[in-house]
Amino acid sequence: MGIQPADAAWRFTGTISLAPSASATKATWDVQIYESTRWGRGWVGLQAMYEHDRKLADDLNSLTAGLTYLIRVKDKYPFWGCWAEKDAFVRGKNCNPQHYVNPPLVGIRPLEVMVRGGPEWSPSAENTATGTQGIYMPKDLNLVMGATARLPIIISPWIPWHYTSVRKDDGKWQKTRQAPQPSQFTVVPVFGLEGGLRVDSHPIGAPVGLVVVSLAPECSSPPSPPSSTGPTGLCPSHSQLVPGRLYTCTQPQEIFRQVAGVDASLRWPYNITKSFLGDRPITLDFSYRMRWLSYAEPFYDDTYAATNSKTSKTDTLPEGQSSGERSYARITILFPISAYLQLRTSWQRGSLPPLFQNVGNLFKLGLAFSNPGSSEH
Amino acid sequence: MKPGPRPCIIVPLLFFLGHTLLCAQEPPIEPIPEGALAKITPEPDVTPAGPAEPKPPTDVECLTRDILCIVQFHRLLGTKGEIGLFNKDGKNKINWSPDLDPMLPLEAGLIDLINAINGSKVLVSGSVVSLKGANNCATSSWSVVTQTVDLSNNLFYAPSDLTAFCTKDTLLIVLPVHAIWASVYRTDANPSDPTWKRIPAPPAGHECNSTFDISDPKKVPSRGISSCSLSSNPVLRFA
Numbered sequence: 247m248g249i250q251p252a253d254a255a256w257r258f259t260g261t262i263s264l265a266p267s268a269s270a271t272k273a274t275w276d277v278q279i280y281e282s283t284r285w286g287r288g289w290v291g292l293q294a295m296y297e298h299d300r301k302l303a304d305d306l307n308s309l310t311a312g313l314t315y316l317i318r319v320k321d322k323y324p325f326w327g328c329w330a331e332k333d334a335f336v337r338g339k340n341c342n343p344q345h346y347v348n349p350p351l352v353g354i355r356p357l358e359v360m361v362r363g364g365p366e367w368s369p370s371a372e373n374t375a376t377g378t379q380g381i382y383m384p385k386d387l388n389l390v391m392g393a394t395a396r397l398p399i400i401i402s403p404w405i406p407w408h409y410t411s412v413r414k415d416d417g418k419w420q421k422t423r424q425a426p427q428p429s430q431f432t433v434v435p436v437f438g439l440e441g442g443l444r445v446d447s448h449p450i451g452a453p454v455g456l457v458v459v460s461l462a463p464e465c466s467s468p469p470s471p472p473s474s475t476g477p478t479g480l481c482p483s484h485s486q487l488v489p490g491r492l493y494t495c496t497q498p499q500e501i502f503r504q505v506a507g508v509d510a511s512l513r514w515p516y517n518i519t520k521s522f523l524g525d526r527p528i529t530l531d532f533s534y535r536m537r538w539l540s541y542a543e544p545f546y547d548d549t550y551a552a553t554n555s556k557t558s559k560t561d562t563l564p565e566g567q568s569s570g571e572r573s574y575a576r577i578t579i580l581f582p583i584s585a586y587l588q589l590r591t592s593w594q595r596g597s598l599p600p601l602f603q604n605v606g607n608l609f610k611l612g613l614a615f616s617n618p619g620s621s622e623h
Numbered sequence: 624m625k626p627g628p629r630p631c632i633i634v635p636l637l638f639f640l641g642h643t644l645l646c647a648q649e650p651p652i653e654p655i656p657e658g659a660l661a662k663i664t665p666e667p668d669v670t671p672a673g674p675a676e677p678k679p680p681t682d683v684e685c686l687t688r689d690i691l692c693i694v695q696f697h698r699l700l701g702t703k704g705e706i707g708l709f710n711k712d713g714k715n716k717i718n719w720s721p722d723l724d725p726m727l728p729l730e731a732g733l734i735d736l737i738n739a740i741n742g743s744k745v746l747v748s749g750s751v752v753s754l755k756g757a758n759n760c761a762t763s764s765w766s767v768v769t770q771t772v773d774l775s776n777n778l779f780y781a782p783s784d785l786t787a788f789c790t791k792d793t794l795l796i797v798l799p800v801h802a803i804w805a806s807v808y809r810t811d812a813n814p815s816d817p818t819w820k821r822i823p824a825p826p827a828g829h830e831c832n833s834t835f836d837i838s839d840p841k842k843v844p845s846r847g848i849s850s851c852s853l854s855s856n857p858v859l860r861f862a
């Protein structure tokens with residue numbers, strides 16, 4: 247049978263972004279689709295995201311997609327184990343003995359292991375060096391596979407206003423705990439590995455060709471002269487960049503990253519305006535990822551100073567490559583307006599693969615469209 | 624450059640990991656505790672040779688026996704739609720059964736379930752979560768956290784997202800997804816909300832046959848869950 251009721255699996259997100267410090271208001275939108283279905287012992291899924299901006303210089307025009315397979319270890323029960331309200335730690339089948347009465351105080355969901363593979367079509371950032379405006383970095387195509395493990399921990403604390411007085415049969419009043427939001431606080435540690443190959447990559451520094459004249463603060467240690475690097479060789483790491491030397495470097499073909507991080511969510515139902523705004527909770531999401539790169543990968547950051555080889559002027563060096571650590575953090579607040587519309591505010595800092603473009607402190611305000619049946623971590 | 628593992632090592636490692644997870648031996652099935660999850664009664668695998676044999680009726684005793692019972696349904700299977708339960712082997716197979724035939728003895732719980740499905744907005748298939756002993760059923764707000772075969776994420780349905788019905792002592796929640804497990808939570812409703820309504824009882828049975836005399840109290844509707852517009856809707860007909 248063809249049609250399956252997987253409407254909750256489709257997620258369309260549109261965002262209108264406002265950048266107060268920019269000379270012109272940005273308007274970006276992205277579409278994210280995640281479709282999955284049960285296959286074997288886990289779920290096979292397709293994940294895709296497309297980003298677009300009306301301003302040509304900010305148009306990432308990037309498409310990332312991947313096939314995923316997710317397995318939950320021992321997923322017969324909602325919780326692998328829990329600390330119930332009055333009990334010590336118990337295993338999964340004893341975590342919900344009374345069903346709807348109360349969620350456990352602390353519940354540990356089954357361990358999730360996801361294997362993911364797919365292409366990374368890197369965005370095309372504009373070269374900001376003087377005289378090169380309008381010249382865009384060539385796009386790269388990577389094939390990357392990864393494995394990630396997540397352990398969701400659900401916390402439903404005792405909050406005084408979640409208690410209500412109920413008159414019993416004997417006429418006495420008794421306070422009982424309610425659960426307007428079953429999972430109020432969620433913490434999910436994440437660990438993973440990513441590896442792959444570059445199918446098509448452009449030389450770092452091309453087509454401008456830049457000469458480094460000063461280094462970023464974190465690269466201010468005395469550089470050691472590169473032994474086998476040159477205008478067309480592999481780029482040295484940042485600590486090895488030599489001022490005054492022209493660099494146009496090829497990228498290593500290998501990709502390997504170690505990933506660690508944490509996701510956290512705090513959900514709070516509307517207490518006063520529930521009649522107007524519905525019973526979907528306000529959600530505060532936090533996400534942090536640290537990637538340790540075993541091989542040098544590109545970065546895009548306009549804080550690196552350099553001399554343009556064409557104009558001989560000191561200018562920004564927006565692009566380079568290095569190994570080491572790359573971090574990314576995001577805080578998002580979602581205010582549901584209806585079952586289909588949410589007000590979305592987010593703050594981002596750091597960089598993400600494949601281009602690792604440093605977003606600085608990026609603040610976004612927008613609207614998001616989604617389906618009923620919100621996803622719980 | 625910092626040395627690191629090479630892709631020729633990584634890719635086989637990931638394949639090995641995937642193969643290990645996919646082909647791991649099925650763990651022994653533990654007995655499901657009373658009331659912890661829907662009772663699942665296995666059926667013998669029926670692989671008829673030659674003419675099709677009638678399917679054995681699906682055991683939906685969990686509707687009246689267990690506190691929480693999850694029944695799958697599909698409105699386009701058979702002539703009247705079919706209900707079923709997940710097979711116990713953990714391979715996501717649903718044992719569909721034409722239990723909706725009016726010639727079969729129907730328990731009261733099953734009739735309510737049929738009427739609840741017909742009263743929902745689920746177009747094709749999904750599941751019904753039946754919760755017995757639901758105190759103050761009609762004057763409560765109910766929410767559900769569920770794991771489904773349709774999406775890898777756990778889904779949270781708020782009260783306004785749900786289609787729910789209350790019988791004498793049972794809550795029936797119709798979900799548009801095939802739920803593997805479900806946790807149902809209750810809070811007091813907010814009757815000061817001008818849009819608040821009591822959770823209704825399941826609607827009366829419907830009859831697709833236009834010649835059916837609805838004024839005759841002795842006649843019983845055919846108790847199907849198939850959409851009455853199935854024959855005239857080309858999308859549903861070829862789904």
